[in-house]
Amino acid sequence: MASEPEDQLELIENVSEIMLDLANELKKLYSYRDLFFENHPVEMASQKNKCVNEKKDLLVAKFESYNVDVQIPFAVRAEFLYMKGKCYNISSTYDSRAMQCLSKAVKLNPHLVNAWNELGECYLKNMNLQEAKASFEGALKHERNRLALRSLAIILRQESGQLKQSEISSAMFKSVELAKEAVAQDIKDGVSWSVLGNSYLCQYFMVAQDPATLKLCMSAYKQAWADPVAKGQPDLHYNKGVALKYSECYGEAIKMFDQSCRLDPGWQPPVDERAELIHYLTEATRLVRTRGKLKAKRISNMVQTIDKKMLGEYATDLYNSGTRKDVQLVHVGLDELQEGSNEGKVILARVLGSIHNKNAVPFTFAVIDKSLKCVCVSVYNWANGRGVIIGDVVAVPEPVLTTHAMDSDLAKFDFMSIRVNNPLVLLVNGKRVNRNQFARTRVTSTYEIH
Incomplete structure (x- = not known):
């Protein structure tokens, strides 16, 4: 027509x-x-x-x-x-x-x-x-x-x-x-x-x-x-x-x-x-398994020289977290942590290496202490370019420990990690992380109009 x-x-x-x-x-x-x-x-x-x-x-x-x-x-x-x-x-x-x-x-x-x-x-x-x-x-x-x-x-x-x-x-x-x-x-x-x-x-x-x-x-x-x-x-x-x-x-x-x-x-x-x-996840598994590819002698020297003085304020002052006030933290080894939350405890460990992550979120590094147990630490909201280097001593209060494992055609990984949402709670070499190192993670979603 x-x-x-x-x-x-x-x-x-x-x-x-x-x-x-x-x-x-x-x-x-x-x-x-x-x-x-x-x-x-x-x-x-x-x-x-x-x-x-x-x-x-x-x-x-x-x-x-x-x-x-x-x-x-x-x-x-x-x-x-x-x-x-x-x-x-x-x-x-x-x-x-x-x-x-x-x-x-x-x-x-x-x-x-x-x-x-x-x-x-x-x-x-x-x-x-x-x-x-x-x-x-x-x-x-x-x-x-x-x-x-x-x-x-x-x-x-x-x-x-x-x-x-x-x-x-x-x-x-x-x-x-x-x-x-x-x-x-x-x-x-x-x-x-x-x-x-x-x-x-x-x-x-x-x-x-x-x-x-x-x-x-x-x-x-x-x-x-x-x-x-x-x-x-x-x-x-x-x-x-x-x-x-x-x-x-x-x-x-x-x-x-x-x-x-x-x-x-x-x-x-x-x-x-x-x-x-x-x-x-593959890199995190490899980092933990190989302990940063560092030689056993160097690792032994690193853990033997961990000084409790580097607990800094966490050894002497009361810790405040959310609704929980005035908590006296107890220093424990990585091997003493339980799966999930570890309230009232603090760990002190040396950095073995970090993961290059394209997204830079989270900043992830592996730590080890005198127990020779190795775990990853994933820190969110840490300003890009900041972080820790091999040999630094890190104190983490009330660590939350999680096991991550998968064995399928899609992926294979197996490691334990500690999640830290706020880098300002960390002590690095006995000193609190500066406030200017905090940067909020930003994410966007896409493809929503059909």
């Missing part, structure tokens, strides 16, 4: 039936994409976009068979343009045709919330954050809806890199609040839960590393997992993998990154994360 001269075209009489048919087909198209892995094996991941685009092209042809300005009645023209633009916009990359249709739709009907939201997603694909933000805010002027709310939560986090330190906290809290409101709109929407989890994850790193925040993050991801739409998205696995990595649940993190790679073979971040994490 599009090839006929315009003066021979007339308004469509059965427009209601046509609009309903197009709406149903559009819904089926998005369902086909969103639930692809519910109906296809993950081995078909590399073909997903091709399969979706083939179905998209068929529906595009139907939309393009109508001359919008001549055949579609004005009363439904905005809705038609919205659906046509949404059809174009199903692709993972920016499509200028979608932008044209959606821009016309909101001009014809500024109250069309769905068109504002779709236009916002279109701008995001074109890396235009300001226009995307304006579009989602335009949708919220007419209706509080979860898509606009969670999209603004994402944009707030993406903008945080340009904010002053004093402005970051309020932006992160606002991101969490918007995501929580989106979840409240539909508690079964896993994508909103996933966005909430990402907001908590960023709040944890960029505001305060409160373990309770990380628990809220993992809880949100668990809720997202119940929704097959969210579970089929590689970003949920990727971002959950990031959270698991910083929780030092390394085996689970590797599995998450691996599944993210399988769901989207062309997406590079999970490939890099998986490779870097496996390399880090």
Whole structure:
């Protein structure tokens, strides 16, 4: 019909039936994409976009068979343009045709919330954050809806890199609040839960590393997992993998990154994360097993010259940690530590070597004491370029000891480590680490707009 001269075209009489048919087909198209892995094996991941685009092209042809300005009645023209633009916009990359249709739709009907939201997603694909933000805010002027709310939560986090330190906290809290409101709109929407989890994850790193925040993050991801739409998205696995990595649940993190790679073979971040994490864990295992490749005689001299005077204030002063005040620390050997928390105890050991970590987080080094037991120490929030060198004596109060082990086709590692969230609690050669050596870990999540 599009090839006929315009003066021979007339308004469509059965427009209601046509609009309903197009709406149903559009819904089926998005369902086909969103639930692809519910109906296809993950081995078909590399073909997903091709399969979706083939179905998209068929529906595009139907939309393009109508001359919008001549055949579609004005009363439904905005809705038609919205659906046509949404059809174009199903692709993972920016499509200028979608932008044209959606821009016309909101001009014809500024109250069309769905068109504002779709236009916002279109701008995001074109890396235009300001226009995307304006579009989602335009949708919220007419209706509080979860898509606009969670999209603004994402944009707030993406903008945080340009904010002053004093402005970051309020932006992160606002991101969490918007995501929580989106979840409240539909508690079964896993994508909103996933966005909430990402907001908590960023709040944890960029505001305060409160373990309770990380628990809220993992809880949100668990809720997202119940929704097959969210579970089929590689970003949920990727971002959950990031959270698991910083929780030092390394085996689970590797599995998450691996599944993210399988769901989207062309997406590079999970490939890099998986490779870097496996390399880090392999190096940690080797460092502990070989004791830094130092000769036995040198190690013997190193441990024999450990002087308890280097416990410094931890030998004489009372220690305060969180809600626990005025604790008298007792010096123990590495072989006396128990798995988990060791309250009221302090270790003193020499550094055998460190791991070159591309991410620089955490700064990891191996220590040994007179018991000749060797473990890793992972220090978070230590300023880049800071750290310790071979031979330094390090005191760690109330160490938390964990065994990390995995033996599978994905990775093989086996070592014990002590986690230190705040480098300022450490004593290096008897002296407290300076405050200017503290630098908060920052992390971002990506790939959230589908």
